Amino acid sequence: MTDSVMPEPFDAGATLVCRCEEIRSEEIVAALAAGAATVNDVKRRTRAGMGACQGIFCVPVLAAMVSQATGTPIDRIAPMTARPPVRPVPLEILASLTEPGS
């Protein structure tokens, strides 16, 4: 077990919430005010979570903000969808995909 500190909802104007895509707190707040109700909604509207870290360094904050804005308990907030690749990979490497078992 751990005593990690979960991030709190964060409304502080120009401070960045998504450091990879440089998305400010105020943009998240605006997306929520415009009707975003899930972490995936916020991601689609703002690009938060789409960057190099694939949400590692922002999704817990986004979840807390969605929880507060929608009045939904944090354990009912759906996670962001995880898609391959888990890290940025140059396309040319994927294009050279070799046969299975080789």
Next chain:
Amino acid sequence: MSDPGAMRIETHPILEPLSTVSSVTFSFDGLIVVGRVDEPIAVALLAAGIRIFRTMPRYGDPRGGYCMVGRCADCMVVVDGVPGVRACVTMVSAGLDVRTQQELGELDASFVPDRGR
């Protein structure tokens, strides 16, 4: 450039003394930087007190290392003309031309590294 007082940890109460390995010389924005063989570029830069590796595309903010495991985008530099290189998971080698990545950086396909040192 402000000097954070960075240093290499030669002796340590628990860890073995820092082993002697070959040093590797490369350049960062024209400045000569000495690194240890098999260490990431970011480590050599931080040891030299260099903390700004890139500026970000949207707001121009400066960034340096953050996660040190290749997960975030903060340490991307331009190496031998190629941008988007994560300095924390890319090893130093002799004569590398490393530069601050300005925003998204531009691939310089005609770049020829000067390894004559």
Next chain:
Amino acid sequence: MSPRIAVVGAGPAGLAAAAVAARAGVTVDLFDERDQAGGQLTYRVQPVEAEFGRPAERPFELAKRLLAEAAEARVLPHLGSLVAGSFDNGQQLLVVENGRSWIWDGDALIVTSGSTDLPYPFPGATYPGVFSGRGLQILINRYRVLPGRRFAIIGGAEEAEELAIDIMLAGGEVIWSGIAPAPFLRAGGIKGVDVLGVGNEDFAVDVIAIAVGRQPDAALATMVGVPLAFAADLGGLVPVVDDRLEAVPGHVFVAGDAAGVGSVAVAIAEGRLAGAAAAARLGLLDDDALAAMRGAHPDLALRSARRASLQSAFVQPYEGPALS
């Protein structure tokens, strides 16, 4: 032709899982994106407990021991290999190494990919000189560089305490350490961090570490449909696995920090249990051996009960066919 499994993440949990499964006769491919196996044991210096009730060991020594066990069991190592995606109930993996990609095919997947730092945004948190807690620990202990002399640590729990001692052992000075709501914090400076503001006070520092805690990194399990549920005391969203650490029956297992942030001893015990459970599913280990593993550490049952108690679980729908 023996059954084949992949273990992703060669930290304490992965090394333990791989050794147990391989000893039972499974062909085990152990992957790690780093060039060196050992995970957190390669950058922690203060002694850690490896087995419940036994004296603490130096992480470096423990790593050597676990590596030797895995090597002796003939685990097949793939270091410097990133598993970029998982498909088809964990029976296919997309592997990227040395500038090329290939597909691994097998019978089961054990996810032991550990944990990552939790974020804690505040004004100036992205400024050069601000590191994640683990990032700073890696820089100091693995690479032996102090990026400055005066440190501030944001965080008030075990990670922050361990980091404070690591900094002092390395010759740095901890100027401020604690936790404050984000609006009360600000980092600033000229060409890099010079100051951390906390409320009305300013502290002159060269380096700031955000060490508020860790969260499981189980993306590879999520991708093949393992449900996630939220538990703050396990680090946030955790994979919902049963008491033999199995998520997708017979195919996907999760152990260690990836299944809930905890200690090294728990990671090793869960790793062994997952390796045994995978081998048992493949008919190579009997239930008595499996039962013995479940009792190896008291936290195993606690964690299992905790996961079972979580109400809301989210499953990501898998869209798309197998890779080939």
